Amino acid sequence: xxxxxxxxxxxxxxxxxxxxxxxxxxxxxxxxxxxxxxxxxxxxxxxxxxxxxxxxxxxxxxxxxxxxxxxxxxxxxxxxxxxxxxxxxxxxxxxxxxxxxxxxxxxxxxxxxxxxxxxxxxxxxxxxxxxxxxxxxxxxxxxxxxxxxxxxxxxxxxxxxxxxxxxxxxxxxxxxxxxxxxxxxxxxxxxxxxxxxxxxxxxxxxxxxxxxxxxxxxxxxxxxxxxxx
Amino acid sequence: xxxxxxxxxxxxxxxxxxxxxxxxxxxxxxxxxxxxxxxxxxxxxxxxxxxxxxxxxxxxxxxxxxxxxxxxxxxxxxxxxxxxxxxxxxxxxxxxxxxxxxxxxxxxxxxxxxxxxxxxxxxxxxxxxxxxxxxxxxxxxxxxxxxxxxxxxxxxxxxxxxxxxxxxxxxxxxxxxxxxxxxxxxxxxxxxxxxxxxxxxxxxxxxxxxxxxxxxxxxxxxxxxxxxxxxxxxxxxxxxxxxxxxxxxxxxxxxxxxxxxxxxxxxxxxxxxxxxxxxxxxxxxxxxxxxxxxxxxxxxxxxxxxxxxxxxxxxxxxxxxxxxxxxxxxxxxxxxxxxxxxxxxxxxxxxxxxxxxxxxxxxxxxxxxxxxxxxxxxxxxxxxxxxxxxxxxxxxxxxxxxxxxxxxxxxxxxxxxxxxxxxxxxxxxxxxxxxxxxxxxxxxxxxxxxxxxxxxxxxxxxxxxxxxxxxx
Numbered sequence: 001x002x003x004x005x006x007x008x009x010x011x012x013x014x015x016x017x018x019x020x021x022x023x024x025x026x027x028x029x030x031x032x033x034x035x036x037x038x039x040x041x042x043x044x045x046x047x048x049x050x051x052x053x054x055x056x057x058x059x060x061x062x063x064x065x066x067x068x069x070x071x072x073x074x075x076x077x078x079x080x081x082x083x084x085x086x087x088x089x090x091x092x093x094x095x096x097x098x099x100x101x102x103x104x105x106x107x108x109x110x111x112x113x114x115x116x117x118x119x120x121x122x123x124x125x126x127x128x129x130x131x132x133x134x135x136x137x138x139x140x141x142x143x144x145x146x147x148x149x150x151x152x153x154x155x156x157x158x159x160x161x162x163x164x165x166x167x168x169x170x171x172x173x174x175x176x177x178x179x180x181x182x183x184x185x186x187x188x189x190x191x192x193x194x195x196x197x198x199x200x201x202x203x204x205x206x207x208x209x210x211x212x213x214x215x216x217x218x219x220x221x222x223x224x225x226x227x228x229x
Numbered sequence: 230x231x232x233x234x235x236x237x238x239x240x241x242x243x244x245x246x247x248x249x250x251x252x253x254x255x256x257x258x259x260x261x262x263x264x265x266x267x268x269x270x271x272x273x274x275x276x277x278x279x280x281x282x283x284x285x286x287x288x289x290x291x292x293x294x295x296x297x298x299x300x301x302x303x304x305x306x307x308x309x310x311x312x313x314x315x316x317x318x319x320x321x322x323x324x325x326x327x328x329x330x331x332x333x334x335x336x337x338x339x340x341x342x343x344x345x346x347x348x349x350x351x352x353x354x355x356x357x358x359x360x361x362x363x364x365x366x367x368x369x370x371x372x373x374x375x376x377x378x379x380x381x382x383x384x385x386x387x388x389x390x391x392x393x394x395x396x397x398x399x400x401x402x403x404x405x406x407x408x409x410x411x412x413x414x415x416x417x418x419x420x421x422x423x424x425x426x427x428x429x430x431x432x433x434x435x436x437x438x439x440x441x442x443x444x445x446x447x448x449x450x451x452x453x454x455x456x457x458x459x460x461x462x463x464x465x466x467x468x469x470x471x472x473x474x475x476x477x478x479x480x481x482x483x484x485x486x487x488x489x490x491x492x493x494x495x496x497x498x499x500x501x502x503x504x505x506x507x508x509x510x511x512x513x514x515x516x517x518x519x520x521x522x523x524x525x526x527x528x529x530x531x532x533x534x535x536x537x538x539x540x541x542x543x544x545x546x547x548x549x550x551x552x553x554x555x556x557x558x559x560x561x562x563x564x565x566x567x568x569x570x571x572x573x574x575x576x577x578x579x580x581x582x583x584x585x586x587x588x589x590x591x592x593x594x595x596x597x598x599x600x601x602x603x604x605x606x607x608x609x610x611x612x613x614x615x616x617x618x619x620x621x622x623x624x625x626x627x628x629x630x631x632x633x634x635x636x637x638x639x640x641x642x643x644x645x646x647x648x649x650x651x652x653x654x655x656x657x658x659x660x661x662x663x664x665x666x667x668x669x670x671x672x673x674x675x676x677x678x679x680x681x682x683x684x685x686x687x688x689x690x691x692x693x694x695x696x697x698x699x700x701x
Contacts, residue, residue, distance in 0.1 A: 058682035058699025062636045078581070085637075089698065090600040090612035092634040104617055105598050106588065117588060124584040126577055179681025209675045209683050209700045210633030211653055 025193070028155055031067020035187060038199040039173070044068060045193065047153040048172035049146045053162045053190070057085060060185040060205040061177055065157060066096055068129060073099035077128025077154075080121050081105045083114060085133055102128075115141055119148040122156055130156045139167070146170040165190060182206065231334035231343075231385055232369045233318075233350070234376035236362045237310070237327045242267045243359050244306045245296055248467040248482040255294045255470055258283055266298055294470040300326065305466060313357065315459050316496055317349050322369070322454040328376070330369050330454060347383040366390055368448040374402060394446065395421035402446070408439050420446070463493055463556040472511065472548030476540035479508075479552055483536060486554045487529035499559040500525035504532060507553040508545070516546060521589060524582035524619060525560045531583065535590040542591060578619065585617055606661045607669045608638060608697060632657060633675070635685045635698030642695035645686055649676035653683075675700070 008014045011025065027042035036043050044050055054061055069079055079102055081088055093100060108114045114134060121130050122145070134141075137160070149156045158171070165176055174190040174197075183206040189199045237243070241257050246269060249255075254272035256265045265286050268277045272293065277286045287293055303326050311321050311329055320332035333346050340346045347363070354361050364376025365385060375381045375393050378401065382389070397420045399412050412435070417423055423431075423443055432440040444450035467482040483506075494500060502525050506518040520535050588597055598614035605611050611634075633654075655674030662668045671687040678684055685698035 056680055056682050057637055057701050058635075058678075058684060060683075060701065062701035066636075076577070086699065087612070087638040087640060088600060089608075089634055089636055089638040090602045092636045093600065094602050095634060096636075100600050100602070103600055104585075105600060105614070106592065107596050108592060109596075113592060117592065120584060120587055124580060126581045126584060183677070183683060208636075209653060211675075 026153060028068055028071075030064070031071075032064070032203050034201045034203060035064075038187075038189060038201050039192065040195060044155045044157070045172045046155055047150050048156075048193070049142070049149045049170070050155065050157045050173040050175070051164075051169060051171040052157055052159050052175050052177055053165050054159065054177040055162050059177060059179040060183070060203070060208055061159065063205050063208045064177070064185065064187075064203070065129070065131065066098070068155065070097050072128030073102040075128070076102065078102050078104060078126050079128055080130045080132075082118055082121070082130060082132035083107060083134070084131070111136070111141075115144065118145060118156075122148040122152045122154060124152065127152065127154045129154060131159065132156070133159045139169070143170045146172075183209070183211065230332060230367070231337075232366050232372040233331045233333045233346075234324070234364045234366070234369070234372035234381075235310075235314070235329040235331070235350070235354075236364070236373070236376040236379075237307075237329075237359065238362065239267045239269070239360045240306055240310075240327050241296070241298060241303055242269055243357075244309075245468055245470050247358065247485065248469055253292060253294055254290045255296070256283075256286060257298050258295050259298055262297060296468070296470050302466075302468065303327070308460075309465065310359070311457055312459055312493070313353060314350070315457075317346075317353065319456075320454075321457045323457055324373065328373060330372065332454075333365070343385055344383055366394075368445060369452055369454055370403075370442075370445045371448070374446065377401065395419060395424070399423065402442075404439065404442060408435070411435060412439070461559075463490055464553065465489060466551055466553045468551040469549065472550055474545065474548045476545055479540070479545075479549060480533065480537060482552060483554070484529065484533055486552075487532050490532070490554065490556065491527055491529040494527040494559075494562075497559065498562050500527045500562050501556050501558055501560060502526065503556075503558050504536075505553075505555040505557070506536065507555065508549050509551045509553070510547040511550050513547055516543075518543070521586070521594070522582065523585035523589060523617060524578070525562070526582070526586075527562070531586075535586055538587065538590040581619055585619075589617075606659050607667070608634075608659070609669075610662075610667075612638070635683075636701040637699040639697055639699075642687070642697045645684075645694040645696050647679055649684070649686070650679050651677045653677065656688075659687075673697070 009016070025042065026046040027044060028046055029043040030036055030039070052061060052064070073079055081103065084105065088103070088105060090100060093103065106117055108117055118130060118132055121127050145156070162176060169191070171191070172193040176188040176190050178186045178188070180186040180202055182204065185203045185205050187201050187203060189197050191197050242255065245255060252271060254275060254277070255269045256272050256277060257267040258264060259266050263283055265277060265279055265281045265283060268279055272286070272290060276289045277293070283295070307323055307325060307327065307329070311323055314321055314329060314331065318331040318333065318336060320335075322330040324330050333343070336346050337343055340349060350363070362376050362379045362381060364372050364374070364378070364381030365383065366372030366375050367387070367390065371390065371394060374397055375390065378393070378397065380393060399417060399420065400409055402420055404412065412423065424447065428440060428444070431443065441450060445452045465486045467486060473479055502522045504520040506520060507515050508518070509515040518539055520532070520539060522531070522535065526532065585597065597617045599617050601613045601615050603611055603613045653675040656672035658672050660670045670690045673685060673687045676684055676686050683700035684696045685700065686694060686696050688694050
């Protein structure tokens with residue numbers, strides 16, 4: 001009995017509010033020290049679902065995952081983009097050091113195909129990371145995906161809208177992403193398995209547009225000579 | 230030279246029975262649909278016999294399944310038999326409509342004697358549940374005649390064969406009908422009577438054709454046989470006595486065909502990555518299914534899983550009367566790599582191909598893409614999508630001379646409605662495309678919108694502002 005209890009504690013399946021335990025869940029470092037610290041020194045959980053909740057693209061959400069993408073593609077794992085809202089831009093990915101041979105973009109027609117594809121990707125040993133933009137997702141579908149994620153040992157990140165933040169979700173990690181001043185990304189941890197939520201941190205990401213940290217505008221300004229009409 | 234003839238008295242019947250799950254009485258009727266030509270064991274136990282009128286047969290067995298004979302189909306089925314026989318015997322000749330001739334004199338040393346050859350062939354017949362009468366003769370024609378009597382034995386004894394031939398009635402010796410009656414009017418009944426006549430007299434009185442036939446049986450006249458060559462493709466057809474309405478019912482015959490394909494590929498030491506499945510209906514145009522695997526494959530199980538997925542996506546349009554599996558593309562087999570000696574660690578290459586094939590089978594070919602950068606200054610043209618392929622890893626540390634680019638590119642530039650909060654970099658002028666008619670003349674800026682998004686915006690020649698990407 002005691003062994004069972006300690007095993008459950010160790011895998012963070014029993015939540016103990018009064019004492020944060022150091023768990024030994026498999027995880028992948030996010031590549032951002034500030035965020036790793038907030039996540040108990042672990043990072044993205046492997047074999048579990050993570051959710052990023054954000055309103056609009058272009059606030060640095062891909063850069064949050066870029067260190068992981070670089071690492072995984074170079075170790076020969078495949079990164080799947082499932083129903084991305086825009087085109088993942090190949091020249092930028094190459095520039096950031098992602099091995100494009102290991103990147104596969106999938107577009108599905110309906111939600112049935114979406115769930116089936118995601119489950120299959122999650123269960124395969126070749127998958128390193130799945131990034132999915134599911135659109136509408138029922139709670140039981142999230143549960144089904146969480147089970148599929150547990151069958152494999154890869155990182156799965158769902159990008160959903162921020163309005164889902166209030167709903168509960170079986171995902172192991174839930175992050176709320178918001179833009180902040182100076183092109184920073186404000187990360188609020190809504191849920192973390194085995195620990196208290198509520199931590200937050202700021203990730204400075206101005207380099208995603210090639211800007212230095214505290215740079216003023218580099219736009220070449222006028223006055224331009226008016227074209228003769 | 231020693232010849233073995235395989236006579237298949239119920240070829241079509243055996244072929245049809247293989248694709249049937251239940252074992253009900255089945256007969257083959259002639260083209261006019263009047264007479265029973267072949268009857269299965271189930272039917273003959275209830276009194277149906279070949280040669281019987283169909284009406285009589287139907288009154289004996291009420292739920293009799295019947296299939297009309299088709300010469301083309303018979304020729305195809307005979308080819309199928311030649312294909313597997315080719316694995317044991319090198320020199321094969323097709324004898325339509327229902328015979329195969331094999332030269333076995335040269336095989337005795339390989340197999341270690343005539344009985345071993347006979348046994349190997351009988352084993353092959355049993356595995357495929359085929360009814361065949363074998364006959365051995367010193368000439369092709371003699372082997373054929375002996376086989377058709379059904380009294381063929383595994384012996385190369387000249388005297389024994391001669392005795393069998395001598396007793397053979399002239400009506401069974403395959404003379405044409407006119408010659409047969411002429412010979413019978415002369416009082417000749419068996420082949421021995423004919424052999425006893427002097428050749429010159431025979432030719433003068435009865436014509437050279439009868440003499441030629443008689444001499445070919447005896448072996449005093451050459452009877453060359455063209456060896457058959459197996460085709461460089463795999464084609465198998467399953468015909469159903471009853472139409473199949475559910476795709477589940479197709480999986481059973483498909484599995485058998487796929488196992489045969491696997492065996493065939495193993496013999497050839499080859500693999501394939503595309504299968505063509507043709508579903509034929511009674512009235513409408515057949516459906517063609519193209520099944521692709523992402524890498525070379527030979528296992529029946531893997532193919533069956535993909536086809537099952539495809540069937541789930543595509544319900545049958547109409548009841549299926551026959552199913553064809555065609556494979557034209559063959560790839561030399563490579564040894565499995567990345568597997569340890571005991572095969573304990575999973576082969577990543579194989580797992581990758583399995584996953585991609587599954588996804589492609591369900592989602593369609595266009596759903597999966599890989600991204601490739603393309604050398605062009607225009608942002609829309611600077612990338613391309615490619616089919617998914619497993620590439621050998623290479624170190625491509627090619628320096629990208631382009632300035633900073635966003636990770637998200639919009640499918641189409643969107644007009645910019647709100648005034649940006651801050652401007653960061655720009656302008657970067659991109660002008661090109663005069664050579665292919667897709668002219669681009671834009672000044673690109675990096676700007677932050679009030680919503681906090683970093684956008685890649687441009688102003689084009691018409692002075693309009695657009696968003697073309699997000700720095701995600």
